[in-house]
Amino acid sequence: MDDKKQRKKEKPTSSRQIFCLSGPLHLTSVDWNNFHDRRTVAASLVQGVYILERDRQENRIDPLAHAPPWWEFFNFQLVHILVDDVDNSIFGAIYEIKFSDFNHNHSAQDYPHYVIAFRGTINKSNTRSRDLKLDFLCARNRLHESSRFQQAMQAVEGIFVVAGNSRIWLTGHSLGSAISLLIGKNMTKMGYNVEAYLFNPPFLSAHIEGIKSEKLKHGIRFTNSVVKAGIAVAIKGRNHRHGNDDPFSLLSAWKPYLFVNPADLICSGYIGYFEHRKHMEEIGAGNIEKIATQNSIVSLLSCSEKRDLEPLHLIPSAHLTINLRHSPNFKHAHGIHQWWDNGFIGLSELHEYNPYVEE
Template sequence: MGKFSNSADDRDRFDLHGPKDMMDLDAIDWAKEEHRRRIAACLVKGVYVHENDRDKHRAVKLAPAWWESFGFRLEDEIRDTKYSSTIYGAIFKHTASQPCAPRYVVAFRGTRRNIRDYYYDLKIVMNKLEKRTRCMQACATIEGLMSEEGQDGCIWLAGHSLGAAVAQVVGRGMMEREKPLNLPDFLFNPPYVAFITSIKLLNLLKADPVAKRHFYFASSLLKAAAGLVLVSHRERRESSFKRFSAWVPNLYVHEDDWICRGFIGYFEAREEFKESLTRVGIWFKDHFGGRDKFKKIFARVGIWSMALSHCDVLSWALLGKDKEQPHLLPSVTLWKSRFQPKHAHDLRHWWKPDSELNLGAGTSYSCPVHEA
């Protein structure tokens, strides 16, 4: 392979850091979540390394090993052509014929040290990523693949950090088509954009579990009450949740990563509120009867609390602005890790085997839209 001069080059080498135990193509089980996760993470890493190859003018390219090892070829690059030639995404085509394997994987890297990536990070914080060039270009890329392959073309999305945010926007966008397209989505360390969340506040206060449950209930009840007042805004959010409910992206988050762990707090708070509403519903049934009636009422209240955020409510009430909140997802499968907390935001965790990450089964969260 030739010699490389520094540790940065070494970190890009598949032969040193890649999952070499996955290189037997016949042993890959595409129906197995662990294999899908590990390969998706490697393809995202391939985008990082491909951009490093370009940026550093490497004579010996390190990137191809990250996709060719799993039977993929680079079909096309996705470049930020409006302002620079940087490569932020890639289309990989699977060349082997294997059951449950994708035909294409469209992968997006995260932030590198350049002003353009920092600009997009800022847009995530401002909740203005959706209309930016990269997201629109990425959506157009998927539309182009669909026009070539037809509605049955199997396309996966994958991304890390900033790239996960882009993949999330694209996945939502595909569900908004006239004929919704439900794409499998592998989101590694996706940014949670709400800065002041109940989970962060409670962690700072070192609140005990009982106090957390009461706080979650009060917070969710406040959002539900706001939904009762802001009727038109609430109805748009409910409609949005119903539209996206069938899309179930995979979220891979680290419990010590401040960028993405807000998702853990959000979904745990949702479950706490649902359980509290169930207990209240049982009490109403025991005292007043009419179980089905109260069940529907409390299910509706639960959806209001899931579909609204405090910042969302304040923005609408004070400024009259109605923007989608990309971190509010109706349905997900959430995978949590505590592997190597000093490097919590690193992509490299996610191509490790389950035995090292101690992931266990992912937790499924859903919104009961059928009861609304």
């Protein structure tokens, strides 16, 4: 009788967790020079972190665990898991590629030796409270103060010490992409070059992508840029740094890969952010935008002594990929699964920030 009650309580495992039912089985051979293949592998490794945590919650261990195929299919091995010190949930993983004939088909510089991946929010009782608190910190530009981020940063620094000049990837989804973005910024300032694949990264600003009128959107963005530039000059004045002395400019050589969906309110702001920069240059207002693009009104008006702390979501350069396929709902638009869909259709463009153009 007890067994029957237990079976009734257990919910069937979602097919989304099982690699052979929803994983990218079409990618039987990875071409590491192919951008779409790299996108698929990076997203799958992030999914591996999600399923590691779900396995933990459901007490699934080998051989019943669902997580391993998400990295083993691409010839990676799990070398370390990152566990949050507050709720004991798994929030990250470090993968190392296995050297074999699989790798020897490609140049040693093509594939990553290590990949550090971070999951996003899991809306389950085991993780909901902690993840939502971190989402709130992220929205307040205080993610760097969390123990989860500090653990992640230490782990990445440790890998760079061990791996030396080996090729290392950072990847994450949603909250996990915010952690990866912040780590990537820090590592760049420390002189390390890290390749980053960020899926649905949070853009922490007012959402205007839903406005249908392009003219109105351009007007709002233009006004916002003028206001931000004006406030920045008024507050920072002659102390406003440029070129090599400007922390924002120091990041310009780093070009992370951002993957966004227009129907996702959390990340779609990046589309307008980069489009507006191009538009401002085209109309001869590039000098205004050069100041505005590295500031947010909230951070400028903050009374905190940390006012100069750069907003997490503002980055100088990026490879931006927009999913052009229709998303039926927000859950799909914000989900990780769209990024390894065999029928994926996207638009990719490199946006570069030049800090050395005279103002």
